[in-house]
Amino acid sequence: MMRLPLVPARPQPPAQPRSRSRAAKLVVEGITKWYRTGAANVHALDDISLEIGNGEFVCLVGASGCGKSTLLDIMAGLTKADAGRVLADGEPVVRPGRQRLVMFQEPALFPWLTAFGNVMFGLKLRDDLSNRERREIAWEHLALVGLDEFAYANIHELSGGMKQRVALARVLAPDPQVLLMDEPFAALDAMTRDQLYGDIQRIWSESGKTIVFVTHDVREAVCLGDRVVLMSPRPGHIGREFKISLPRPRDINSPALAELAAQTAAALKEAGAASR
């Protein structure tokens, strides 16, 4: 089988004159969101602004209900904001786009397709590929997540961790520039999760994709992110930011990481208390 490079060379977008050293891939400008449910109006997000550089791994951390998943949905184009806008490569996001694929907390795999069929789903929507190329890319990505032996397995036959790996292959295969991940490992057991932390770091450093990763687990955020952005609830807003400069690959169980996570968690607690 012919091996394709994981990331085909693509023309880089023209560098924007910005204060950051890296061109911003995603720009969130003044996003505000209300949920109106019957009598109660919930102020989900309040004037959120955020810049995410090209190839950056950013973790959004906050307690449940702080609006982090809503923010991710808005970045994906799945939910509309009441005010503000999201720019991807300088273009306003108005609908979901193939350049920003989402991995959800549940695998959201299609049960009527095999693992292979699921990975093919997004590829079949790319008109620029021939069928042969699609099949090769799908195999490539199943192998990347270590599941090429299970290509023709039915979804219900896979374990929780294997399902999330297939979901990962499915979002990686169409080669998006941005991955939006909404607590993708939250429902998995600790051992499987540790393995996936390794996988996702390896894949990220090999592919140079931009990743926005939402989690409530500070340690997970510190393990994965270049930058950890804290969010506080009622209404959802951005608090402190931490640059994480630990060397990669990082082990979630290392003492240095645990210490940094403890500091970050303390800051998160402070911010949570202040917003109350």
Place this chain on the structure above:
Amino acid sequence: MKRATHIVLFFGTIILIWWLAVASGRWSPVILPSPASVADYLWSSTLDGSLLDATVVTVRRLLVGYLIGVAIGLPVGLIASRSQLIEDTVGSLALGFQTLPSVCWVPLALIWFGQTETAMLFVVIMGTVWSVIIATDHGARSIPPIFSRAARTMGSEGFHQWTRVILPASLPFLVSGMKQGWAFAWRSLMAAEIYVTILTGFGLGHLLHYGRELNAMEQVIGVMLVIVVIGLAADRVLFSPWERFLHRRWGTNLQQS
């Protein structure tokens, strides 16, 4: 093998009891024909072709009416699941008509279409279409929204999303809806055939009806057996393969006999 033995034993016992009841001589053969005379009727009517002809007429009506009913019911049900307007209008109409026993359509069909094939088809379609609409509608509504969300992020929209996501996701419900539609179609056709004489074709329902008129109980019971066998065969041929596929893929392990 053990299960097959049980089945053979069970039905063998029923036939034995039947035969003993006849042999006791308490009932006249006009009321209770012997198993042998029923078998004899089935054999001779197969040889002279009358049973086969009636079966062909009935099955053709059933298939044509059913297919039309499904062809209307599936898309309408899918649309109703996504559109509040269609749900409130066509959906509530379907809910109302579904409760109407389909034999109640027969008088109307006779006045509108006369004693014709069209009247038969009309009754079958009315028996099928509403239950297919309801089942499809409910099925498509219970698809987890996460499937559509995931598909949308990958660029699936409009027609593609309908055919590649919503339709396959609702397949389990579609199959049970179609199965239910089949049962309704079969019942309504039999009711119509027993109720109405159609000059253009002599179906199983008519054979049953004339069996009674001629006091030929072996014919009545023989035709009933044929009707049961057709129902079972349809289940095996039309639905079982789908259900097996669904159970394998979805992992719903309802043990099918």
